[in-house]
Amino acid sequence: MWRRGVSLSSMLSSSKSRLLNQMQVACGFNACQVFSTHVLNPIVAEDGVSGARRKPFVTFVLGSGPGSGKGTQCTRIVNTFGFTHLSVGDLLRKEIYSDSENGSMILDTIKEGKIVPSEVTVKLIKKAIEASENNRILVDGFPRSEENRIAYERVGGVEPDIVLFFDCPKEEMVKRVLNRNQGRIDDNIDTVKERLSVFEELNLPVIKYYSEKGILHKIDGTGTEDEIYERVLPIFAALR
Numbered sequence: 001m002w003r004r005g006v007s008l009s010s011m012l013s014s015s016k017s018r019l020l021n022q023m024q025v026a027c028g029f030n031a032c033q034v035f036s037t038h039v040l041n042p043i044v045a046e047d048g049v050s051g052a053r054r055k056p057f058v059t060f061v062l063g064s065g066p067g068s069g070k071g072t073q074c075t076r077i078v079n080t081f082g083f084t085h086l087s088v089g090d091l092l093r094k095e096i097y098s099d100s101e102n103g104s105m106i107l108d109t110i111k112e113g114k115i116v117p118s119e120v121t122v123k124l125i126k127k128a129i130e131a132s133e134n135n136r137i138l139v140d141g142f143p144r145s146e147e148n149r150i151a152y153e154r155v156g157g158v159e160p161d162i163v164l165f166f167d168c169p170k171e172e173m174v175k176r177v178l179n180r181n182q183g184r185i186d187d188n189i190d191t192v193k194e195r196l197s198v199f200e201e202l203n204l205p206v207i208k209y210y211s212e213k214g215i216l217h218k219i220d221g222t223g224t225e226d227e228i229y230e231r232v233l234p235i236f237a238a239l240r
């Protein structure tokens with residue numbers, strides 16, 4: 001079990017501490033908090049021994065439905081900013097073809113356009129994040145419901161630093177999915193309709209939650225892939 005621990009000031013020489021204090025006065029923000037959360041704070045084990053790994057910068061990637069362009073834009077973010085892309089749909093699809101006891105249940109759930117039980121999904125995500133040595137991670141397609149979100153919180157999953165939300169009109173999403181051509185069992189008009197209604201019922205409260213938390217970045221998901229990526233870039237520019 002990992003948790004955050006060591007304070008920034010204890011890690012810095014006194015001259016650096018003085019500099020940070022001066023910045024705090026000059027900039028009107030708590031420089032220690034900003035830097036310690038995103039850059040410097042290491043993850044520390046329960047026994048107090050510093051782990052090799054810092055808390056990764058985690059971005060959750062959501063959309064207004066299937067075909068909103070999540071996966072496409074994730075590939076670009078990976079190429080520019082060196083993130084690891086964890087597509088939760090891909091993690092679930094891999095489970096279907098492994099020897100997992102949940103394989104047939106996952107297949108049926110995806111075929112119906114419903115949401116796989118959170119305990120299954122959350123375990124896969126947590127394992128994938130822990131296995132990744134990258135400090136920048138995109139979790140694409142999660143949480144799809146409040147139940148997803150709360151289950152992840154309960155197992156101590158690494159919370160997102162920011163959440164992207166690609167907003168696209170229904171007709172455009174349907175057109176894209178039906179042209180996707182990746183042989184997916186859920187890319188047919190009946191499943192897409194079900195997925196859109198699942199989105200409205202279950203996904204919207206999650207969007208609202210992150211919006212109220214002040215970490216949601218809503219992005220216009222219409223236009224060409226290039227045009228959309230131009231809207232994404234400034235969000236990550238500070239990470240370069």
Ligand SMILES: Nc1ncnc2c1ncn2[C@@H]1O[C@H](COP(=O)(O)OP(=O)(O)O)[C@@H](O)[C@H]1O
Pocket residue numbers: 063065066067068069070071072073176177179180181221222223224225228
């Ligand atoms: N801006 C865009 N304009 C037209 N087609 C797009 C655009 N972005 C993605 N696509 C295509 O639409 C389909 C769905 O995109 P994808 O990234 O898989 O969406 P999601 O992961 O949200 O379901 C893919 O075939 C992709 O190539």
Ligand SMILES: Nc1ccn([C@@H]2O[C@H](COP(=O)(O)OP(=O)(O)O)[C@@H](O)[C@H]2O)c(=O)n1
Pocket residue numbers: 065066067070071087088089090092109110111113114115116117121140141142143144148186195
């Ligand atoms: N958090 C998640 C993500 C995906 N899924 C399932 O996996 C399917 C495919 O998800 P995906 O993210 O690959 O789909 P797209 O939105 O990319 O088209 C969903 O329709 C759900 O059935 C889930 O149950 N829970």
Ligand SMILES: [Mg+2]
Pocket residue numbers: 070071087089141
């Ligand atoms: Mg996708």
